Amino acid sequence: MKTNYTAVLLVLVTFFAISFITNILGPLFPSLVEDFNISLAVAGFLPFSFFAAYGVMSIPSGMLVDKYGEKFVMLVAFVMAASGSFLFAMQPSFFMAMGSLFLIGSGMAMLQVAINPLLRVSGGQEHFAFYSVLAQLLFGGAATLSPIVYSHVVQSMAAGEQSALINFFSANVPEQMTWLSMYWIFAAVSVVMIILIALIKLPKVERKEDETSGALSIYGQLLQNKSVILFFIGIAAYVGTEQGVANAISLFLERYHGLDPVTVGANTVSEFWLMLTIGCVLGLLLVKLLDSRLVLKLFSAGAMISLTAALFGSADISVMAFPMVGFFLSVMWSVIFSLALNSVAQHHGSFAGILCTGIVGGGLASPIIGLIADMTGDLRIGMVVVYITLGYIFAIGYWAKPLVTNKTVKLFNKASANNPA
Known part of the structure; x- marks a missing residue:
């Protein structure tokens, strides 16, 4: 075509x-x-x-x-x-x-x-x-x-x-x-x-089975599947993590380090998204070399370490560590989404619709973080919510059982063939 x-x-x-x-x-x-x-x-x-x-x-x-x-x-x-x-x-x-x-x-x-x-x-x-x-x-x-x-x-x-x-x-x-x-x-x-x-004429789209929405009965059938519910929560946890951190950066830097939100705060948020983008490129390489569940666990751990540095480090460390959280979040959406779709045998279009509904998680995190921060007077304590969502994402790397795993490049096949044990 x-x-x-x-x-x-x-x-x-x-x-x-x-x-x-x-x-x-x-x-x-x-x-x-x-x-x-x-x-x-x-x-x-x-x-x-x-x-x-x-x-x-x-x-x-x-x-x-x-x-x-x-x-x-x-x-x-x-x-x-x-x-x-x-x-x-x-x-x-x-x-x-x-x-x-x-x-x-x-x-x-x-x-x-x-x-x-x-x-x-x-x-x-x-x-x-x-x-x-x-x-x-x-x-x-x-x-x-x-x-x-x-x-x-x-x-x-x-x-x-x-x-x-x-x-x-x-x-x-x-x-x-x-x-x-x-x-x-x-x-x-x-x-x-x-x-x-x-003004632009668009081509007619013949939608594939995994791009179409099914009848309401199909959604009901999917929602009886435990894996569907768990991956729905996983998408909500990811978006909640991403938005919970992104929305807190500028406010945190102003409150704890006295940094101008219009200049330093906005620039740090910009770098957060930049590092998230750069991380996507590395993520593409890693999922060709490693099982995506391992990649998810490694990047979840990296995000928690970076978040800890951002929340408890000096102003200079905080400004560097928040973008690194973005870097480690980079692969999570695509890995969780692909693991989810690969964990059911059919109705991928309807399942994708359920997963995208989980984006509402991006809105749930900020009010909860704010409520805890208001009650305790400490935004750091409010950010505990992000550790919980990251912990859930880390756990996906253990319990996910996809029907099809991501295909990886076997770097050492040739060497192994030449040097049999």
Whole structure:
């Protein structure tokens, strides 16, 4: 099949846009707490609103794609993201923030379901693995860029820089809430994506069995399988870990080390996502050399050690250790997801929908961390939640029994043949 490079490029740009919009909450967390005058537990409901949308929309999105097609769902998704961004930018309040983030999260969930099969068909099945890795690299690149853009815009506004963009933000954003400018940017990005999707002709997607959603009875059947439940918890634990750390970084550095959240905090969050992206590349190599369950155990242990250094080390160590947590988290999503799908014999599309619903775990961690931190007066104690989720992920490496294990390269076969025991 001939590669449709225009459609592939659109999908890759969509991955970039999703990540650029999704991963800004961490750098904004200190400002949200201060400007809305809320506790950490209450602030935790902001990421909960976003990720709860994944829990609500993942399975229905698959059904919508099956009925109306990828293009329609992508357009609706970015309309929702644009609407949520505009609403929050024009009416900044805590409750508007929750509603806005739910709208944006719903749009992002719909996009995640629609674009993977579209990428397979547009790029050709034989190139799907390559384009999937490229998409993940762009996803990580956008997550790295988003906090840098935030820091630059806020500093430019504070310095009174004269440019059309900064003048627009200054005229439309409250002086004490300069971070709100990011939601005007998100709205603009969403509108640009709507125009691009409307103009580009997309190929018809013949969905494979593992990309389609089944009847409700199939979901009920799967949910009676103990492994399905355990892997669902595993996905929730991973996303809770990722977001729990990302959302705490800037706030932690400000509270315990007095570091500026707009500069050092945002930069450290950016490096967290950068290291997570770099780790994905190494992870691709490791799962070709080692059993993925061993890789999962090694990286889980590395994440716990790095988190401990970040929470209890000096300011310099903390700034270096938080990104290293991102590095060790890098392989977890793909390894858990592949172990899960390889642990059931059929209904992979429906199972994938259940697993994606587990993304709601990303929203559950932050309120729990905030509640414990508020009750004890110590954010470090709140971060115990992350040790629990990492411990669960570590345990997956022991109890997972996939029907098919990842194929590894046998480096020493030739040597063994030449030198028999």
